[in-house]
Amino acid sequence: MKKLGKQTLQLDNKPSILNTAAIVGPKELNGPLAKYFDKCVEDEFWGEASWEKAESKFIKETVSTVLGKANVSSSDIDYVFAGDLLNQCISSSFGMRDTNIPFFGLFGACSTFVEGLCLGSVFIDSGACKNVLCATSSHFCSAEKQFRFPLELGNQRTPTSQWTVTGSGAVVLGKSDTGPYITHITPGKIVDLGIKDANNMGAAMAPAALSTLCAHLEDTGRSPDYYDAIITGDLGYLGKDILIDIAKTKGYDIASIYNDCGVLIFDKKKQDTHSGGSGCACIATVFSGYLYKMMKENNIKKLLLIATGALTNATTSQQGESIPGIAHAVAIEM
Amino acid sequence: MKKLGKQTLQLDNKPSILNTAAIVGPKELNGPLAKYFDKCVEDEFWGEASWEKAESKFIKETVSTVLGKANVSSSDIDYVFAGDLLNQCISSSFGMRDTNIPFFGLFGACSTFVEGLCLGSVFIDSGACKNVLCATSSHFCSAEKQFRFPLELGNQRTPTSQWTVTGSGAVVLGKSDTGPYITHITPGKIVDLGIKDANNMGAAMAPAALSTLCAHLEDTGRSPDYYDAIITGDLGYLGKDILIDIAKTKGYDIASIYNDCGVLIFDKKKQDTHSGGSGCACIATVFSGYLYKMMKENNIKKLLLIATGALTNATTSQQGESIPGIAHAVAIEM
Secondary structure (H helix, E strand, O other): OEEEOOOEEEOOOOOEEEEEEEEEOHHHHOOOOHHHOOEEOOOOOOOOOOHHHHHHHHHHHHHHHHHHHHOOOHHHOOEEEEEEOOHHHHHHHHHHOOOOOOEEEEOEOEOHHHHHHHHHHHHHHOOOOOOEEEEEEEOHHHHHHHHOOOHHHOOOOOOOOOEEOOEEEEEEEEOOOOOOEEEEEEOOOOEOOOOOOOOOHHHHHHHHHHHHHHHHHHHHOOOHHHOOEEEEOOOHHHHHHHHHHHHHHOOOOOOOOEEEHHHHOOOOOOOOOOOOEEOHHHHHHHHHHHHHHHHHOOOOOEEEEEEEEEOOOHHHHHOOOOOOEEEEEEEEEO | OEEEOOOEEEOOOOOEEEEEEEEEOHHHHOOOOHHHOOEEOOOOOOOOOOHHHHHHHHHHHHHHHHHHHHOOOHHHOOEEEEEEOOHHHHHHHHHHOOOOOOEEEEOEOEOHHHHHHHHHHHHHHOOOOOOEEEEEEEOHHHHHHHHOOOHHHOOOOOOOOOEEOOEEEEEEEEOOOOOOEEEEEEOOOOEOOOOOOOOOHHHHHHHHHHHHHHHHHHHHOOOHHHOOEEEEOOOHHHHHHHHHHHHHHOOOOOOOOEEEHHHHOOOOOOOOOOOOEEOHHHHHHHHHHHHHHHHHOOOOOEEEEEEEEEOOOHHHHHOOOOOOEEEEEEEEEO
């Protein structure tokens, strides 16, 4: 492992992504990426008594699925890195409590999936252990209930609002002769440019995405076109446009190779999600379901994956605070 | 770095604890450890408009203090590992947003401080970077408001309840010729024996402390008396007694060398805290203020520090869920 510049770690023993799994909900079932997911559940409760319990089931079943696909038992996983958006990250802790795997709970808002990949990669690369598991979840209904309004209120959503992805994505990292490999990690700094609109997370998070993108490119000496694709987590339509614009001010033209998981997961015309998808599961499911398969099929050979998070909550919004953003990046290469 | 047994990592390049800082509130000012803290604040608001903002100030000022004591600038810190109890960990993210240091947000409930030490140690030991900072905070008033009842209600506390420590503790890890050194980490598994009383966290967390204690001793081949002191985070009086009892069932008699930060930080007779202290800041301030100095003065040469957390929230309690516990341990030696 070697520190490059201010933020990036170059991984010399390249952790391999042994396998991935993604399970999603009904909205995602009707989206353009449905065929890439391991399972699409038609009932947002998934037979549970509450949305919180349903979200826990998503992460539990996804973890079970990825262990099966990677052909490793839970006792072969040294450590798990997991988190979610619910207060006190209960989806992860309740979802993982029966696994009997040492557990690192994370909170990076919607950046948690790549935060886990960063930490897990360091554990694998350093030789500390053989296999780690990274997982996150989110759920439209539990997120609306907690962060905005009860769904029963039928509240009108603002044009800049995003639709929290219901689902979970999980990966197993380890050593293998086949890729894709995580080659670099660039953990992000907290960036707060003063956005206060809790229904415009894309605008709040785009500067953090830019900060981490610039740090990664400067630290590695790469230009954006080194990558076949640069993919952010959940900036949505608005945040995507903002990032393209503000990247230009730094001299980077990323428009041709850049996209956002929040843009990819739902159909803009047929599905009424306004500014696209969001949530911890947005990048987790799009990477684990779609992008990983694209890499395995060599349609994408070099991917820069940047997960963005808004480090805020309902209390801080009510107290007039702005919304700090953060973005963590990993370079993944075949 | 070397994996020992199922859970423990032995650190060969022993990260040194370069320095520590602890700032606490008025209840702690009147407790028996007051003289060990860097600062005791008499006003729980600390001049801020809300308890949440005050808690952010505690972590911000504590981080500033530890950087000064360690004589490193924030630009010399490669990564920070921080978390707290508030929803979406806002104390840490708002408290750290101006530091300009790449940020890993953690949630391990009251185990977060040692979770950070575990992760930070791996980063230092692997040579990934030179210095990391680990910090956590909690605040009695913001915690009561969020987890239990508004303080204005004047609600009567149950006999088994604990008093959330107001304050923050922070450490800088790096390389040094002087200790104390972190020699082993034992990240914990989630343990849930079915305790459902949200006012009896000590009982819910004690089995997790036992699980991690046993894993650490088995993995390292050590007996409890290898250590001068075994200290848990916030089991309180009740949880401490439970841990001593259930450790006996595993063949470990720890009574003579074991204590709990929740027992140490408040005066049982003079301060009406019922079962003692709790919160992310309990072990963070007692270690950073008191135990670190005891080690520097060679009063404790070998310390096993076990932070315990209850991975629960108000929603899960209302939904009839039990309280999963977790405990992370680090061995610290001169």
